[in-house]
Every structure is written in structure tokens, then in C-alpha cells.
Amino acid sequence: MPSPRYWREKANRFHLEAARCQGCGGVTFPARTICPACRGTEFETLYLSRKGKVVTSTVVHVGPNEFQMEAPYAMAVVETPEGGRLMVQVVDCEPSDVLPGLEVSLEFRLIRREGHGGILCYGHKGVPVG
Amino acid sequence: MREVAIVGAGMTRFGEIWESSLRDLFVEAAAGALSSAGADHVDHILVGNMSGGQFVGQEHLGPLMADHLGMAGVAAARVESACASGGMALNMGFMAVASGFVDTVLVAGVEKMTDGADVTNVLASAADQETEVYHGITFPGLYAMIARAHMAAHGTTEEDLAWVAVKNHKHGAMNPKAQFRSEVTVEQVLQSSMVAEPLRLLHCSPVSDGAAAVLLCPLDQARNYTDRPVKLIGSGVATDAMALADRKDPAFLAAVEKSSERAYKMAGVTPKDIQVAEVHDCFAIAEICCLEASGLVEKGQGAKAAASGETSLGGRIPVNTSGGLKSKGHPVGATGVAQAIEVFEQLRGESGERQVEGARIGLTQNMGGSGASSVVHIYQGV
Numbered sequence: 001m002p003s004p005r006y007w008r009e010k011a012n013r014f015h016l017e018a019a020r021c022q023g024c025g026g027v028t029f030p031a032r033t034i035c036p037a038c039r040g041t042e043f044e045t046l047y048l049s050r051k052g053k054v055v056t057s058t059v060v061h062v063g064p065n066e067f068q069m070e071a072p073y074a075m076a077v078v079e080t081p082e083g084g085r086l087m088v089q090v091v092d093c094e095p096s097d098v099l100p101g102l103e104v105s106l107e108f109r110l111i112r113r114e115g116h117g118g119i120l121c122y123g124h125k126g127v128p129v130g
Numbered sequence: 131m132r133e134v135a136i137v138g139a140g141m142t143r144f145g146e147i148w149e150s151s152l153r154d155l156f157v158e159a160a161a162g163a164l165s166s167a168g169a170d171h172v173d174h175i176l177v178g179n180m181s182g183g184q185f186v187g188q189e190h191l192g193p194l195m196a197d198h199l200g201m202a203g204v205a206a207a208r209v210e211s212a213c214a215s216g217g218m219a220l221n222m223g224f225m226a227v228a229s230g231f232v233d234t235v236l237v238a239g240v241e242k243m244t245d246g247a248d249v250t251n252v253l254a255s256a257a258d259q260e261t262e263v264y265h266g267i268t269f270p271g272l273y274a275m276i277a278r279a280h281m282a283a284h285g286t287t288e289e290d291l292a293w294v295a296v297k298n299h300k301h302g303a304m305n306p307k308a309q310f311r312s313e314v315t316v317e318q319v320l321q322s323s324m325v326a327e328p329l330r331l332l333h334c335s336p337v338s339d340g341a342a343a344v345l346l347c348p349l350d351q352a353r354n355y356t357d358r359p360v361k362l363i364g365s366g367v368a369t370d371a372m373a374l375a376d377r378k379d380p381a382f383l384a385a386v387e388k389s390s391e392r393a394y395k396m397a398g399v400t401p402k403d404i405q406v407a408e409v410h411d412c413f414a415i416a417e418i419c420c421l422e423a424s425g426l427v428e429k430g431q432g433a434k435a436a437a438s439g440e441t442s443l444g445g446r447i448p449v450n451t452s453g454g455l456k457s458k459g460h461p462v463g464a465t466g467v468a469q470a471i472e473v474f475e476q477l478r479g480e481s482g483e484r485q486v487e488g489a490r491i492g493l494t495q496n497m498g499g500s501g502a503s504s505v506v507h508i509y510q511g512v
Contacts, residue, residue: 009260028376029375030260030261036371036376055279055375055380056275056276056278056279056282056374056380056381057275057278058271058274058275058278058326058327058328058329059324059326059327060266060267060268060270060271060274060326061323061324061325061326061327062250062268062270062325062326063250063266063268064248064250064251064254064263064266064268065248065250065251066266067266070266072324073266075265075266075267075271075275076275077275077374077375077380085375085376086261086375087261087262087265087267087373087374087375088265089265089266096327099278100278100279100282111264111265111266112264112266121264123264123265
């Protein structure tokens with residue numbers, strides 16, 4: 001992933017920047033130009049809370065090359081209190097414990113290294129609460 | 131709008147076909163379709179293909195394939211909708227003939243997956259790169275998440291998933307074109323290696339090479355090519371949010387429901403009229419979700435359909451008599467067209483030991499990505 005492509009996504013990857021539609025109130029993450037629910041174009045910027053609940057999950061045993069060293073690792077769709085949903089890895093726990101309903105905090109972590117230069121690419125991962 | 135018929139079909143066997151290239155596979159299937167109909171020219175060629183560019187570095191498949199078929203000069207283009215590319219090509223061919231824009235269309239699908247590409251990464255490009263793949267999810271991983279959501283909502287079990295593979299292998303063992311002509315047991319499925327929990331290796335379709343092609347023409351010209359045409363009576367396409375996180379219910383495939391409803395409406399039939407169906411079982415959970423969303427079984431009842439025999443040969447509604455993607459193989463761009471060929475042969479009474487007796491109306495459902503696109507076709511024997 002060339003660095004401009006990575007740099008463009010910083011608002012959502014680093015800051016969890018999302019958008020609340022002024023028409024229907026729906027939250028989209030990452031922010032978009034057109035609301036997927038009502039096609040509204042007026043938005044208020046908001047930042048998702050760094051916590052949420054697992055909607056569904058898996059444990060990846062056969063991963064892409066870049067992630068295979070980490071396998072098996074848990075992944076989940078997490079919903080934040082604002083209603084935004086995001087796909088994250090869930091770490092610092094037994095992968096098999098990551099099941100629907102689990103409460104997680106969202107922490108800023110290294111996600112992957114890109115290309116021959118090994119650019120460090122960051123984002124959020126889930127960590128079980130308590 | 132004109133009535134449209136399928137009048138010829140050709141396909142390669144599916145599998146790891148090391149001796150054949152992308153173009154070889156296409157030519158074998160396309161030439162087979164043309165010769166089966168005795169056709170020596172076509173007006174238009176559509177090539178369903180997910181990713182020749184990533185699998186073998188080859189784009190621009192329309193002219194390449196026309197050229198290798200000895201038909202340079204003919205209008206030709208590639209059609210892409212990830213794993214639904216073949217079904218989408220059929221939909222576009224149907225529209226082209228029905229509208230009167232052209233008379234004969236060769237609709238093909240082809241994929242060459244075993245030439246050394248990083249298949250996991252190529253397939254993942256059918257998911258959302260920025261919000262899903264970036265974080266390390268795989269395609270089996272996305273369907274595993276769908277499976278877990280279905281288990282939580284409907285009580286579906288790992289054994290229910292295993293039965294889908296057992297059934298489809300049983301059908302595929304009778305298909306000479308299938309990649310895996312062997313039966314498997316529930317125990318073997320449940321002991322196979324884990325890919326993405328709860329999906330194991332034998333819940334997953336394989337990596338395959340293959341091609342399939344059909345010839346379409348107006349129904350009133352069909353007798354020029356065959357005395358047993360099969361009429362296309364319905365076609366529906368729909369899309370859904372690309373990322374799983376953006377779907378309210380991850381266990382429900384809304385694009386499958388919408389595309390099915392559109393096809394039923396056009397055909398003037400209901401799910402109860404369907405006597406044989408090929409649905410997109412890229413993973414065992416996908417067959418369960420697709421059966422529910424297409425109305426072939428009731429919502430929440432898909433899990434037990436394979437185990438109960440309801441969807442086996444001889445059951446109420448035989449599903450994936452070809453062996454499905456699971457046993458027949460899944461060269462992604464070819465799959466949608468191969469599904470059409472299975473139903474075409476069933477409605478002509480040519481399916482041998484896999485024949486559904488007296489089948490007159492059949493359905494195919496082909497899906498792209500984790501369900502962001504779906505194409506449904508309905509067919510009637512003439």
C-alpha cells in the first residue's frame with residue numbers, strides 16, 4: 001500500500017472519525033459523501049468511542065501472508081455505542097474467547113507493515129474489557 | 131422484449147488443470163458450446179472473469195478470447211462481479227438478446243487460479259480493501275463470521291454445516307466434470323483442519339481452474355440450433371453493502387433475497403415451482419443462507435435442509451446436483467455459467483444418474499464477495 005493511500009485514511013484509522021447523517025441520524029464509519037441509508041449529504045463529524053461490543057467473530061487459522069505469523073488470531077465486527085461498526089482484530093486474550101456479546105475496548109495498535117520499505121501501518125484493535 | 135433460449139453448452143472439467151492456460155480453458159468450453167449448437171458465428175461474446183489480472187497478469191479478455199476462438203472482429207468484453215462474474219455475464223447476455231440488440235451471444239466464464247498467484251489475497255480483493263482486508267480478514271473469515279451470526283440467531287450447528295458438504299460431495303461423486311469425485315462423511319468434515327472458526331477445510335470450496343460457456347439466441351430462432359432449447363424465463367440482479375460491518379444482520383444475505391424476488395417476478399413463478407436449483411455454496415454456510423434468502427426453504431430452516439435429505443437428489447428440492455462449488459470446484463468466474471449448464475442439462479433430461487426426474491423449472495443463484503452481489507436465473511424446459 002503506497003504511503004499516500006495510507007495517509008488518506010488517517011482520519012478513520014487513527015481517530016475513528018465517522019459521520020452522522022443529518023437526515024436519518026445514521027452513523028457511517030468511515031465517513032462518506034452520501035448516506036448509505038437515506039442518500040442524505042449533510043453530515044456531522046463525530047469520533048467513535050474507543051469501546052464496543054462484538055456483533056460476530058471468527059478465529060482465522062489460515063491467514064493472508066502478511067498475517068500468517070500471527071495465526072490463529074481473532075477478528076470481530078464491533079459496534080460502538082454510537083452505532084458505528086468496524087472490523088478489527090481482537091488481541092491480548094484467548095482467540096476462542098472472542099464471541100458475540102463480548103465487550104472490548106478499541107486500542108491504537110500496529111496493524112501491518114507495507115511493502116519493501118516496511119512502512120508501519122496503524123489502526124485499532126479490540127482488547128476484552130475486564 | 132423477446133423470449134430468450136439457451137441452445138448450446140460446453141465446459142471443461144473443473145480442477146487443478148496444469149496442462150491448460152486461461153485461454154486454453156476458454157477455447158475448450160466456448161468451442162464446445164458452439165459445436166453442440168452447430169453454430170459457426172456469434173454476434174457478441176461476454177467473458178465472465180473475476181481476476182485474470184491478478185491470477186495470471188492478463189486483462190483485456192474480450193478480444194483475447196475472441197481472437198483465440200478464431201473470431202477476431204466479433205464484439206467481445208469481460209464482465210466482472212467477483213465470484214458472480216459468470217452469472218452477471220449471463221444476465222447481460224440475456225438483456226442483449228431480449229432487447230433485440232443482437233441475436234446470438236456466447237456467454238462464457240473462465241478462471242485460472244492455480245498458476246501460482248496468492249489466491250487468498252486475490253479472493254480477498256472482492257471484500258472491502260480499506261475497512262476489512264487491511265485488518266487481516268480472509269474470505270473464509272468473512273463467511274465464518276456469517277456462520278457464527280447464523281448459529282447465534284438460528285441455533286445452526288457445525289454438524290449442520292458438515293451435512294451441506296456431505297450432500298454436495300455425494301452429488302459431485304456422480305459428476306464426471308467435478309474436481310472431487312469422492313464422498314465425505316460428517317466425521318471427516320468435522321475432523322478436517324480449521325480454516326476460520328467455525329469453518330473447516332471441508333466446509334470450503336476448493337481453488338480450481340475451469341471454464342464454461344452457453345449460447346443464447348431468441349427463442350423463435352432456437353430450432354436452428356437444437357430441438358431441445360431451454361428458455362430463460364427470469365433474471366434478477368441485486369447488490370448489498372460491500373462490508374459485512376455495514377449490514378444490519380450479518381446472517382442474512384439481502385442481495386440474494388432481492389435478486390431472487392426480481393427473478394421470480396419476471397418469470398411469474400414462486401419458490402414452490404422450482405424443481406432443481408444450483409446455489410452458491412462457496413462455503414457450507416453460504417448454501418444455508420442462500421436457500422433461506424431465495425425462499426427455497428423458510429428463513430431459519432436452512433440449517434437442517436441438507437441433513438434431512440430435503441435438498442438431496444430424491445428430496446423435495448434437490449440443490450447442487452452438480453456437486454456445487456464444494457465438490458464440482460469453484461473457478462470463480464466460470465461458476466455462474468457452470469451452474470446454468472447443470473440446470474440446462476437437467477431440464478433437457480441429460481443428467482444421467484444425477485437426473486431430477488421430470489424437472490421442468492430450475493433456478494441458479496450466483497453470489498459475489500461475501501454477498502454484496504447476487505444474480506438469479508430461472509429456466510424452463512421447452
